[in-house]
Amino acid sequence: MNITSRQKENAAIVDVAGELDLHSSPELRKALLEILRQKPAPRVIVNLQGVSYIDSSGLSVLVEGLKTSGGGNGRFALCGLAPEVREVLKLTRLLSVFEVYENEEECLRGRK
Amino acid sequence: MHFEQGDILISQGRDGPGRNLKLSLKLELPRDPRLLTVIRGAVRQFAAIHGFSDAECNAITVGVDEALTNIVRHAYENRHDQSIVLSCSEDHEAVVFVLEDRGAQPIPRESRAGRSTMCSREGSEPTSCARPWTRWNTSGCPIVIACAW
Numbered sequence: 001m002n003i004t005s006r007q008k009e010n011a012a013i014v015d016v017a018g019e020l021d022l023h024s025s026p027e028l029r030k031a032l033l034e035i036l037r038q039k040p041a042p043r044v045i046v047n048l049q050g051v052s053y054i055d056s057s058g059l060s061v062l063v064e065g066l067k068t069s070g071g072g073n074g075r076f077a078l079c080g081l082a083p084e085v086r087e088v089l090k091l092t093r094l095l096s097v098f099e100v101y102e103n104e105e106e107c108l109r110g111r112k
Numbered sequence: 113m114h115f116e117q118g119d120i121l122i123s124q125g126r127d128g129p130g131r132n133l134k135l136s137l138k139l140e141l142p143r144d145p146r147l148l149t150v151i152r153g154a155v156r157q158f159a160a161i162h163g164f165s166d167a168e169c170n171a172i173t174v175g176v177d178e179a180l181t182n183i184v185r186h187a188y189e190n191r192h193d194q195s196i197v198l199s200c201s202e203d204h205e206a207v208v209f210v211l212e213d214r215g216a217q218p219i220p221r222e223s224r225a226g227r228s229t230m231c232s233r234e235g236s237e238p239t240s241c242a243r244p245w246t247r248w249n250t251s252g253c254p255i256v257i258a259c260a261w
Contacts, residue, residue, distance in 0.1 A: 021148050023145035055181055056182075
């Protein structure tokens with residue numbers, strides 16, 4: 001899995017690529033928490049465009065990120081979900097818990 | 113027999129005298145969680161060669177992978193030094209994935225005879241058709257995932 005982060009406008013964008021599973025999710029957790037613990041914590045957008053698979057350990061990292069960000073208010077958002085990843089979020093009823101956008105541009109504009 | 117990197121060994125056995133060739137695959141899972149992706153690939157392909165659609169293969173893969181992940185996280189408490197055996201087979205009504213571990217076993221309750229799930233192809237979502245099979249092995253507690261044809 002490959003994780004990189006960058007700043008764009010007022011958000012920290014975390015680009016994730018590969019498979020998010022028991023092996024790789026701790027790496028994403030570390031990266032997300034590092035960003036979310038910055039003072040002041042930026043808006044975080046997790047770009048999952050390159051993620052082809054996610055399991056429950058990956059989901060738990062995203063949930064932890066959402067909770068750490070304080071939840072809601074657009075402080076933590078997901079974008080670029082592949083159909084397989086979207087399906088897992090749907091099955092676990094998490095699709096409505098997160099702010100989910102089609103792509104990065106819509107996410108930055110806050111427009112679904 | 114010559115093997116190259118990425119090959120999957122599928123053993124074939126015969127059900128009955130010379131007919132109904134059945135496929136089965138048995139893997140002893142390594143302790144390294146980096147290889148989970150290889151296991152997912154094997155499960156997906158095993159489902160695919162049995163005629164399941166892409167969406168069904170994905171759902172089956174998610175189900176087996178979650179069972180596997182739960183064994184590592186809960187039965188083995190995140191230790192990666194224990195083995196898990198995954199057996200993939202078919203019978204006349206289902207493709208069956210069995211996961212066997214030697215980790216901590218759950219305490220059986222009257223209402224739950226084992227840790228198993230059945231996924232039906234007829235269900236639009238795997239969760240909509242998940243229901244337990246009544247199977248309990250006193251020498252262990254295998255997880256059985258049966259995907260109906």
